Amino acid sequence: MIQAFIFDMDGVIVDSNPLHRVVWTEFNSQHGITTTDAMFERMYGKRTDAVIQDFFGDDLTPDDVFRLGAEKEALYREMMRPQLEISLVQGVREFMEAHQAIPMAVATNAEPANLDFVLDEAGLGKYIRFKTNGYEVALPKPAPDIYLKAAAGLGVEPKSCVVFEDSHSGVAAALAAGMKVVGITTTHEDLPGVSIRIPNFTDPALAAWLTTLS
DSSP, rough: OEEEEOOSTTTTBOOOHEEEEEEHHHHHTTTTTOEEEEEEEETOOOHHHHHHHHHTTOOOOOHHHHHHHHHHHHHHHHHHHHGGHHBTTTTTTHHHHHHSSSSSEESSSHHHHHHHHHHHHHHGGGGOOOOEEGGSSSTTTTSSSHHHHHHHHHTTTTGGGGEEEEEEEHHHHHHHTOEEEEEETTTOOTTTTOSSSESTTOOOOHHHHHHTTT
16 A cells, blocks of 8 residues: 655656756866766766766865865756746646645755755645655665655655656665656656656556555
C-alpha cells in the first residue's frame, strides 16, 4: 500500500534540463570551456559540485568548487524565473493537489537554493511535508541515502514509497532504497528498473498503475 510519494526535482517537477544545458554552455564558455553532448550526459542527476569538478578539473580547491557552483546556479535561477510556470512538468501541480492526503517529499541532488526556489516560486511547497538535497547526506544519488532520509523524514517504510525519477542515477538510488519507481521520460526514454514509464503526470497509465498498489 502506498504511504508516500517522493519526487526528484529537475526533470520531474520542473523540466529544467533544457535550460540547464543552455546555462552550462554559457557558463562554461565564460571560462573558456567548450561544452559537448557527452558532458551533458554526464551531468544528469549529479550534484553541482561533482559537475564542476568534472567540467573544470580535479585541481580546484573546495572554495573554487563552491564559488563556481554558486555562480552557475544563480545564473540558472535568474534565467528560469520568468519561465518557471511553463517549465513545470505537465500535470505535476494537479497530481500533488489531488493526492495531498498522501505524505509527499522532494529528494534532489540539486542545490538547496534551487530546491527552495522551485517550490516557493511555483507555490508547490504547501504540498511537500519533507524536503532534502544531496548535500545533506553522506553520499548523493546513485547511493540510496537521500531516499532513505526522505522516507525517515516522512515516517514511513521505504518499501511503501513511490518515487518519481527521470535520471539513471536517481532510479538506481530509489531502487537501492527498496522503493518502487515511476520513470518520467523528460530526460531519458530508457530507464531500467522502473515499474512504469510516463511522459508526464497526465498520462492515464499512471492512475491505472497506482490503483494496483492500493
